[in-house]
Amino acid sequence: MFTGLIMGMGRIEAVEARGSETRFRIRPLFEMADIELGESIAVNGACLTVETFADGWFTCYASRETLSVTSLGSLRPGSTANLERAMAMGDRFGGHIVAGHVDCMAEVAEVRPAGESRIYRLSFDAAHGRYVIPKGSVTLDGISLTVNDCAPTWLEVNIIPETQKVTTISGWTPGTRVNMETDVIGKYVERMVQPWTGGPEAAEPGGITMEYLRKNGF
Secondary structure, three states: OEOOOOOEEEEEEEEEEEOOEEEEEEEEOOOOOOOOOOOEEEEOOEEEEEEEEEOOEEEEEEOHHHHHHOOHHHOOOOOEEEEEEOOOOOOOOOOOOEOOOOOEEEEEEEEEEEOOEEEEEEEOOHHHHHHOOOOOEEEEOOEEEEEEEEEOOEEEEEEOHHHHHHOHHHHOOOOOEEEEEEOHHHHHHHHHHHHHHOOOOOOOOOOOOHHHHHHOOO
């Protein structure tokens, strides 16, 4: 599990493509001590596993599935990426619950100033719109953010100077594609209530009816 609080950025030093799969060598641009084999590190919000490490760098592998649903395939030597290690038991929880499982890619549609901050509008597929709510949480390239405003196919976030300074977001321009993970709690709630709302997991066709209540002892 992650929190969406970026620890710092890493520089992509090597990209080894093997057909539809890729292995990355990444050098953190901050102190990342005690890296362990097999640990999880979110790279631009995608949970990847450390395969090897030495001399201040580590390697991780991205499968065909990961590359198909994320923007990791666009990373090249010299690119930078947001990094966050998995949360340890007892760590301070300062962001929101982030799984590191990217739902879709969103595209920057507009950037405009707001005092010292910047407002970014991003568009995405309508299939994910039901999980995005005003003042709710969203993860963009691994960054935990609050939704200022939204509609079924877009959202807006306000980016403060500190976030611009310590993440890759300062380089986002219209057309930039980023990894988007919606709030996992909303997905679980949706699945839990489907038996009573007529969704795919409905206990009875049509959801709750008087007949359904009688059959179940109410």
